[in-house]
Amino acid sequence: MEWHLDEMSFAAACRAVQETGRADQGVGTLGEKTLHAVLKRMIEPDMARHEVKLGRYTADVLNEQGVFEVQTRSVHRLKEKLSALLPYYPVTVVVPIIETKWLLNMDAQTGELLQKRKSPKRERPESFLSELVYLKAFLPDPNFSLLLVRLEGEEVRLIAGAGRRAVRKLEFAPTRFLGALPLKTRGDYAALIPAGLPETFTAQELGRAMGIAKASRSAAANVLCCMDAIRRVDRRGSAYVYSLSRPKDDGCH
Numbered sequence: 192m193e194w195h196l197d198e199m200s201f202a203a204a205c206r207a208v209q210e211t212g213r214a215d216q217g218v219g220t221l222g223e224k225t226l227h228a229v230l231k232r233m234i235e236p237d238m239a240r241h242e243v244k245l246g247r248y249t250a251d252v253l254n255e256q257g258v259f260e261v262q263t264r265s266v267h268r269l270k271e272k273l274s275a276l277l278p279y280y281p282v283t284v285v286v287p288i289i290e291t292k293w294l295l296n297m298d299a300q301t302g303e304l305l306q307k308r309k310s311p312k313r314e315r316p317e318s319f320l321s322e323l324v325y326l327k328a329f330l331p332d333p334n335f336s337l338l339l340v341r342l343e344g345e346e347v348r349l350i351a352g353a354g355r356r357a358v359r360k361l362e363f364a365p366t367r368f369l370g371a372l373p374l375k376t377r378g379d380y381a382a383l384i385p386a387g388l389p390e391t392f393t394a395q396e397l398g399r400a401m402g403i404a405k406a407s408r409s410a411a412a413n414v415l416c417c418m419d420a421i422r423r424v425d426r427r428g429s430a431y432v433y434s435l436s437r438p439k440d441d442g443c444h
Contacts, residue, residue, distance in 0.1 A: 196233055196234075196340065196368070196371045197368070198368050200233050200236075200368075201229070201233055201365070201367075201368035202368075203232070203236065204229045204230075204232035204233040204236070205229055205365070207232050207236065208225060208228045208229050208232060211228075224263075224362060224363070225362060225363065225364045225365070226263055226287060226344070226363050226364070226365055227261050227263050229365055230261045230263075230285055230287060230340060231251055231252055231259075231261055233340070234252050234259045234261070234285060235252045235254050235259070237254075240252055240253055240254045245258070245276060245280075246275065247275075248272050248275060248276065250276075251285075253280075256281065256283075257280050257281030257282060257283065257334075258276055258280045258281065258282045258283070259282075259283050259284075259285055260272070260282065260283070260284050260285065261285045261286075262284055262285065262286055263286075263287055265322070265325075266284060266286065266322050266323065266325060266326055267322075267325035267326070269284060269326065270325065270326065270329075273326070273329050273335070277329060277332055277334045277335060278334075280334065281334045281335075281336065282334060282335055282336070283336040283337070283338050284326075284335075284336070284337050284338070285338045285340060286319065286337065286338070286339050286340070287339075287340050287342050287365070288314045288315065288316055288319060288339050288340065288341045288342065288372075289313075289314045289342055289343070289344055289363075290313055290314055290315065290341050290342065290343060290369055291309065291310075291313065291343040291344075291367075291369075292309070292310040292312065292313075292343075292344060292345070292346055292363075293307060293308070293309055293310070293343075293344070293345045293346070293366075294306075294307070294308050294309070294310050294345075294346050294348060295307050295345050295346065295347045295348065296348050296350050296358075297347060297348065297349055297350065297361075298349075298350060299349040299350055299351035299359070300351070305350060310346070315402060316339050316341070316372050316383060317383050317401045317402060317403055317411070318402070318403055318404065318407070319339060320383070320403070320407075320410070320411035320414050320415065321403065321407035321408075321410035321411045321414070323337075323414045324410040324411075324413050324414055327413065327414060327417050330414070330417055330418055331417070331418070335375075336373065336374070336375045337373065337374040337375065338371060338372070338373050338374075339371065339372040339373075339374065340368075340371050341368075341369035341370045341371065341372065342365045342366075342367065342368060342369060343365070343366055343367035343369060344363055344364055344365040344366050344367070345363070345364050345366055346360060346362070346363045347360075347361040347362050347363075347364070348360050348361060349361050377418055377419045377420055377436070380414075380415055380418040380420040381415075381420040381435070381436070383401070383415075383420075384397070384401065384415070384420060384421070384435070385400050385401060387400070388400060388435070390434060391424060391425065391432050391433065391434050392432070392433055392434075393427060393430045393431065393432060393433070394408045394409045394411070394412035394413075394430065394431065394433070395408050395409075395430070397411075397412055397415075397421070397433065398411055398412065412431070412433060416433065419436050420435075420436055421433040421434065421435055421436055422434060422435075422436045
């Protein structure tokens with residue numbers, strides 16, 4: 192399966208969303224916002240192929256390549272839908288990875304820009320691995336694919352006084368396309384693992400090398416094991432010990 196995502200398709204999608212008024216309205220069809228709408232337009236510019244009914248479900252996009260589901264929040268919400276659609280359609284889950292976020296604080300009364308600063312939080316493709324533990328049963332399915340879209344964007348926040356309660360997040364708008372990363376095969380997942388690991392390692396050691404938060408490392412290792420990128424070879428106390436897999440190795444289930 193091929194995707195034609197680049198800076199030109201991103202710019203065209205942003206223009207199309209602005210022209211339809213979705214960026215101004217904040218909420219469009221089926222409650223989608225700017226980020227969701229832009230990703231759908233990038234995947235499929237023809238809106239006749241958006242929001243297609245498939246039985247009791249609605250596909251974000253249905254075209255000759257299959258079903259595309261844009262998920263800007265927790266992917267566990269898709270479990271029931273994937274169970275229903277995967278036997279009949281190739282399904283690609285499209286997830287934005289916000290690598291750089293600018294925070295725009297606006298005065299709630301006047302609309303004046305009070306401050307623009309870069310958020311210290313930075314998402315990375317590796318940090319998303321732990322989320323996939325909720326979809327582990329679907330990852331080996333030949334009809335299942337993931338597409339991580341790397342973006343830069345701006346989060347507009349309204350400030351109506353002092354304190355956290357006075358801050359209201361209004362909207363997030365993508366401003367720059369940084370690349371797209373498909374995850375489908377064992378090799379795709381193995382490519383996320385940095386070079387230089389010892390012959391055997393724990394989930395904590397692997398996660399530290401990959402820059403994954405401590406609380407998410409075991410789940411990330413579980414996903415990589417499921418996709419045969421690593422394999423369990425031993426235990427060290429209460430921790431599993433892993434090694435890099437070869438293509439013929441059995442994974443963890």
